[in-house]
Amino acid sequence: VLDYQDSTYYPYVLQANMETIHFYRNHPSVIFWSIANESYWNKEFAQVEVYVKKADPTRPHTFHDQAYGGFNNQGSTAPISNIHYPGPDGYKVAAKSDRPMVYGEYCHLNVYNRSELVTDPGVRSDWALALSPTWENMYKTDGVLGGSIWSGIDDIFQLPNGDAVGYGPWGPIDGWRRPKPEYWDMKKIYSPIRVQTDRLSPAKELVIHLENRYTYTNFNELQLNWKYGDEQGVSFASIKPGESGQIRIPIMNPDQANELYLSFTDPRGFIADEYIIPVGKQVQNELPELQPLTTQLKKASDRYRITGKNFICEVSRTTGQILSLKQGKQEILNGGPWLMALPLNGGGCYPNHNANTPLFNDICTEWKPTEIDAAKVGDDVIVTVKGSYKEFEGSYKLTVNAAGKLSVSYSFNALADVNPRQWGLVFEAPATFNKTFWRRDGLWSVYPEDHISRPVGEADLFYSGLPSHLNPRVEPTWSWSLDYNELGSNDFRSTRRNIWYAGLTNAAGNKVTAVSDGKQHWRSWLEKDRIRFLVADFVTAGNEMFLSSYYAPFRKPLKAGDNISGAIVLHTN
Structure with a gap:
């Protein structure tokens, strides 16, 4: 292990800083200098700091300490304080600091939960649940200058033998510079344009509340295009940087x-940002109810036959499954x-990316x-099943109608402790049902057309x-969402949260839809x-x-005996 107090390294550290400053000092994009990255402060770095101050007195500097906690702030006298991975409460530390603070590294993307990522790319969109509140607290804390x-x-580094090594896919853009799901989340979270109106009621005048997070730009310098049905127009609002205000849009019908749409x-x-604000009832989120049809039940030795007009459902009398x-x-x-009840599946902080990361998708x-x-109960047939898995015991009830x-x-009770990422019921359809569709509530109202989390x-x-x-x-000449593995494309196999409906369809137009x-x-x-x-x-x-x-507030760890339950409605046609 290297001794960080060994003065032997001083000439090398000094040389690195000298070369950096003299090579880049005329670049206008340099805001401040960093003396080192994730290092321990010592007397040699204090000497380097003397040089940095003299080499460029026009810019401040910082020192990237080892990490948040005990390794941080070991006597650094840099004028800008610096912490890495401060966690959700890092802004509270910054608010008490006697120096301005920057997050030298923070909120990095999903990477160590490798099996989760190769199984379900939708995990990537969950990263916004961490970045969004973190940025809000940073923005509202005077002591925080920003973060990286x-x-x-x-x-990821591709080796000649076909292996892949490195830390992994933790960039908002990939090695070919294709935007990944997190890129749009980052853009929305950092946007200087905030529409604070979540929904509206139909009216002859729609009033929208806005916040201007530009540093220098007044909103009257922006062009605001709006569209409402066949009506459209251009509006302007004079809102100074850092202030809030309103726009009023006249509507004829x-x-x-x-x-x-804004x-x-x-x-x-x-285009700096886009929004869609729902107005009144969102009827497009609703599917029509199926009118019940008379449904018959016949019992064979190995199965139940549930029939109706142009309808047959067979359920095993051995397993209780379709x-x-x-x-x-x-x-x-x-x-x-x-x-x-798929358990959370993480990993340690190692550069052990592997192109053959195993899937983790167990029922x-x-x-x-x-x-x-x-x-037979009324127009329906009800199949009641009780039993146990290795992990849970309980029951379910299938209500089938020929419509x-x-x-x-x-309803199932856990037989052992588990901290799940997802729980619910899994069904199978023929391989010809190779297209999925959905309508959902998105974290953002507008997404790119190829984004896996589009509403x-x-x-x-x-x-x-x-x-x-x-x-x-x-x-690749295609977007990231079209990449695939043995489970299907990134687009097809991503979790869609908060669905109004979602389903599968085949080339003939047959569907199974979760309502x-x-x-x-x-x-x-x-x-x-x-x-x-x-x-x-x-x-x-x-x-x-x-x-x-x-993510701790969003977890639901289960102890043995804890119950999970739900109700699922499927339409088939």
Whole structure:
């Protein structure tokens, strides 16, 4: 282990600072100098500081201490204090500091939870749940100058033998400079334009509250384009930097639409931000109710046959699970429900990225039913199942109607402690159901068309026009969301939080749709020769160790005996 107090290293540290300052001193983008990165302060660094002050008296400097906590602030006299990975309460430390403070590194992206990332790219969008409140506290704390997210670009090195090493994909852009999901989250969180109005009621005049977070630009220098149904226009608002105000938009026909689109064009000519504000009832989030049809039940030795007009659903009398559900001749479901309570899966702080990181996508194991019964109740058939997995015990009830409606309520108690990332029920559909679709509440109201977290969209299992094998040494000509592994494309297999509805469809237009209330979540993937999908009643952010303190309020660790439950509604046609 190197001794940080060994004066032998002083000439090298001094030389590094000399070369840096003399080489870059005329760059206008240099705001202040850094004497070192994640090092211990000592008398040699104090001597280097004397040189730095004389070499460029026009700029201040900082010293990046080892890390937050006991390694930090070991006597550094740099005029700008510096901490790395301060956690969600770092701003409180900054507020008490006698020097201005910068977060030299903070809130780095998911990287060490490698199996979670290769299984579910939707974990990446959860990073905003850490960055957003952190930036809000930084912005509102006078002592904080700002911070640097680590890292800018993925840290992956492709070796000649095909292996990949490094820390991993923790950049908001990848090695080919393609934006990843976090890039848009970062842009929205750092945006100087804040629309503080969440929703509106239909009216002849729509009043929108705004906050100006520009440092020098008045909002009257921006061009605000708006659109409401067939009506559109341009508005301006005079709001000084750091202040809040309003804009008022006249509407001729309030009943013609239920969304107001806003676009803000920066004086330099680019669109700085966009918003969609819901106005009145959002009828597009609702699907029509299915009118019940008479449904019949027949009991064979090994299965229940539930039938109706152009409808057959077969449920195993051995497992209590769906064998097949058909509308006409088209099979729409051929498996499930299975309980999934997928544990959080993290990793240590090591540069051990591996191109062959294993997937982690297990449903509960060793299902043993203890009771299976079916009965006709009104127009429906209800199948009641009790049993246990290795991890949980409990029951579920399938309510089946020939109109194509399948309702599943479940309740299970944990048999061992587990800290889950997702829980819910998993079903299977034929591999021909290779397109997913959804409508959901997004963290942001506007996303790029190829963003995995866009509020409304559809995604292919595999996109056409891509090579059969992704060569990491060949520059891709497609967006990041189209990349794929054995589970499907990034776009197809990402968790969609807070769905109003989501589902699968095939080329003939047959569908299975999970109908919800904006509080459930959807994820689909290829499982060998079938498509599986999860309708989850609980989802939390991934198990990235550096973000654990940010995500702690969102966790629901279970102790043995704790209950999980939910109700899922599927429409098939």
